Amino acid sequence: MSVSLNLFDDSPFLAAANGRKHLHTPVWFMRQAGRSLPEYKAIRGSGSILEAIKQPTLSAEITLQPFHRYGVDAAVLYSDIVVPPHAVGFGIDVAPGTGPVAETPFRSLADLQRLRPLEADDVSYVIETVKLLVAELPTSVPLLAFAGAPFTVASYLIEGRPSRTYQNTKRMIHLEPELWHQLMDRLVQHSVTFIDAQLTAGARAFQLFDSWAGSLSNADYREFVLPHSKKVFHQLRELHPEVVGIHFGIGCDHLLESMYEAGPRVMGLDWRTRIQSARARLGSDLVVQGNLDPALVLAGSQAALAGAERVLDDNANHPGHIFNLGHGVDPTTDPTVLEDVVAFVHEKTRIEES
Incomplete structure (x- = not known):
């Protein structure tokens, strides 16, 4: 898939937060x-x-x-x-x-x-x-x-x-x-x-x-x-009209x-709400953040990457997706697993500039 150059005029995070495609799906982690x-x-x-x-x-x-x-993005x-x-x-x-x-x-x-x-x-x-x-x-x-x-x-x-x-x-x-x-x-x-x-x-x-x-x-x-x-x-919004706000809670x-x-x-979204379900309830243009189960990161790279792929499949290439965990990074997390997750999401979602 390729996109035109004018869609690359801001960061991957800000593009996704505004429902626009960029070079790849942006990633950051709560408590990173x-x-x-x-x-x-x-x-x-x-x-x-x-x-x-x-x-x-x-x-x-x-x-x-x-x-x-x-x-991270x-x-x-x-x-x-x-x-x-x-x-x-x-x-x-x-x-x-x-x-x-x-x-x-x-x-x-x-x-x-x-x-x-x-x-x-x-x-x-x-x-x-x-x-x-x-x-x-x-x-x-x-x-x-x-x-x-x-x-x-x-x-x-x-x-x-x-x-x-x-x-x-x-x-x-x-x-x-x-x-x-x-x-x-x-x-x-x-x-x-x-x-x-x-x-x-x-x-x-x-x-x-x-x-x-x-x-x-x-x-x-x-x-x-x-x-x-x-x-x-x-x-x-009155003070900063152009700034994106994210709302997050557990359960x-x-x-x-x-x-x-x-x-x-x-x-x-935490890991219990499917992205497709959220969009069905709130609108197809909904921008979401999430939602890999943090426990899968604790289970190692194989489990984490399989979970990350399910999250990306659930998003179905929608431009309004910021990849994150469904909760904060656990203190016992192996950082190399998060390194693998970031690399995987970036590579899996990468698109070519035309």
Whole structure:
């Protein structure tokens, strides 16, 4: 297959994100920078990830490591979804082996005073990291900004640590809906300000991670979450009309239509939702991101490449496809398997320029 030259005027990632063909299907991986890479372990040092993020030179180097190793088509900022509440002094950190842990969970209106609005200056170190990366990356490889969606960040603040049931979060939703919506409004402001700061500094697309939205029924999602996620996408579209937004969650097949209604340009799919099914439900022109099962990567190159081929077959040569895993890279992943996946996807989907 060949395409005309005028379709090659931007990066593979940005072309696919806008539903256009390019030289090959673009690839990047959620959590591509971090604990799975030996070069990361060599420079990371000890201490919290939130302290490492405050060192722009270190953060930039970590962000670039998977680009240099894998040849991915996008770099994603080395950061964390709890950077905004941490930056305003809420009292939350990322505990190794556990995840985000809040010293004093959010449980009352008084706690809203501890979660003041975010200002760009609060995350000046992130802005500096973005500027370093934009100067270093080739123009064909965009830097992706990201933030946690209001619901997922709220669940960490309320539960105080990762949860399987989100009982405290759901209790607040149903027993104190006014407080819930006040908290969500504050977290909308955090998400928008954090992503806007990254985009203004030079990032060229963004992903909103609603990792734990799948714990909700569709009815609860639509009433208590969707209006706030809509605000994030709407406000960022007003600030950056040409920038592509991606929406992603885990176990969200039952929320697919509702999450797309929030307003992303690209829907991120986990490994349980088929690409063809998503397009049948949301429209044939849907741009999707995903969705190789991360467990197949842990099973080695043969299993990973067979799974990658199934994903590509499911996409059926649709131009609007960004290849990714259906969740983040596991820390125990063998980097050589991801190297093989990137090379395979690029070669399998490569088209000739006419």
